[in-house]
Amino acid sequence: MDELADLTETLVSIPSHEDEAAAGDAIEEWLRAETDARVERDDAGNVIARKGATDDPDADALALVGHHDVVPPAERQTTGGGSAGDYVVERRDGRIYGRGAADMKGAVAACMLAFREAEPPAGRELAFASFVGEEVGGEGARHAIDAGFAPDRALVAEGSTDYSKPGVTDVAVAHKGRRASTLVAHGTAAHASEPEAGENAIYRASDAIDVVRGLDAPEATVFGESVTGSLAVTMAHGGETWNVIPERCEVTVDERTVPGDRADLARAEGVAGVEWEVDQDLPPMACGDDAFADAALAVAREVHDELGLDAPERVVKPHATDAGWLAEAGTDCLVCGASEPGEAHTDTESVGIEVLDRCYRIYKGISERPL
Structure with missing residues (x-):
């Protein structure tokens, strides 16, 4: 859990509301140093890594997807007291505070660790993707799709925590x-x-x-x-x-x-x-893969049960995400992530460290679960 919190703090500290390059650099460098995956950086600045059955044209492809751009910070969230300066990051009371902690660098960190640790089943290509430009209409996702990014399934790590009830991370099968x-x-x-x-x-x-x-x-x-x-x-x-x-x-x-x-x-x-x-x-999103939706919910419930938490549910997310662009292109998507309602885009934005650990466990479990 300490590694996950430290990685989250590192990513959150890097300004990425006007230029995502430095955050992309950090993600790319970590993946190259910590994994044996094939890592790519496309012309838009997206970071994509793949491992597993990468040479099998018939492989089942599953992607863990996030984005490393953020909305402009509030004055209290930068050392310069405005849009300039480094981002201020604080860890207190079991939470990490800073612009992008909830939306969604904490979940990106959880995806990165899950991608490194997961051992996908035979015949599966496991991918990790962190896009740019999600906050301005999905520019990075659309660029990657146009360039051929087309996993069979994707788990998009946007927020789904505290939707059905407090203290759970639900699985969103659709969003508006x-x-x-x-x-x-x-x-x-x-x-x-x-x-x-x-x-x-x-x-x-x-x-x-x-x-x-x-x-x-x-x-x-x-x-x-x-x-x-x-x-x-x-x-x-x-x-x-x-x-x-x-x-x-x-x-x-x-x-x-x-x-x-x-x-x-x-x-x-x-x-x-x-x-x-x-x-x-x-575009909206609706998952059309029963087996994927069932398996993801089963993994989420197993993780919650191990931690002594209430069972998560299938839910609908009210906000658009990059899952909409992927779904429109033919990928079956689910949304599952650490951000709670009311956290994203605020001047007190934060994410729970225990929730990030819960998401890491869910992402790793889904990556390893046969479908």
Whole structure:
């Protein structure tokens, strides 16, 4: 456990919100020094290592996946009191505090140790991957996929702790995606004293908002677990001054998508002068491999039982992860990791050392479990 905590602290201390290179260097150097795996660093900065049946074209491929980029730190999280300077890392009360501790360098460290220690069964290639650019739309994952990264199965080490109940690390069999859209309403400007001489873009945008309010949120069921998305208008901007009929109004829509279903936002274009533009579309994930999901839950429950903890459950994660991009490309994914709800992206971000050890045990166990 000490090695895991020390490695976590090392990774957390390395700034990686603007440039992930130094964190990638540390991960790559550790893998080359501590394992006999084939280690690669691609053009995007992703670090990928493989061991086991690497020369067998029919090998079953399982990957432990994380990311080493982080969101910008708060002032208290750097020695420079802002975005500059080294990251501040503290260990107290059984937790490691610092930007990226929970999301998700602690879990990356657990994956690294599990990758080193695991002895995959015959006929399995075991991979480890730490991507860049997860926080800005999965840039690293998409680059790796385009370059041929295509494991049969992947365990993505994003947070799933304390989902079903306190003190357990659950197995997420699905997660929501996020589609960010803009409705652009066009009108015709006129003097506000003669509103009938123009076409009010805000009125048209209001009609489009009414269409959005009438749409059903997307829904799906994965392994008996209900996944319900959401749909909300979150911003609206139109007009330039008080005495001019506005000729343009923009409305931002946040949609949480689910596997196999999206809201019919194109219906808003039925309003005259309204166009619908998709700004970002992070895909949802649903595991389609019963054996993988069953085995992962069995391993997680065995680990919890050994530690005297309550049994974990299958859960649905509300946030999009790189598992969505992998699943879209054909990889069966699960999410299991140390981050707890409310920890990521905060100025008091932290991760429990015992939880990291629990995750290490789960990752090693899944890596060695025949499927």
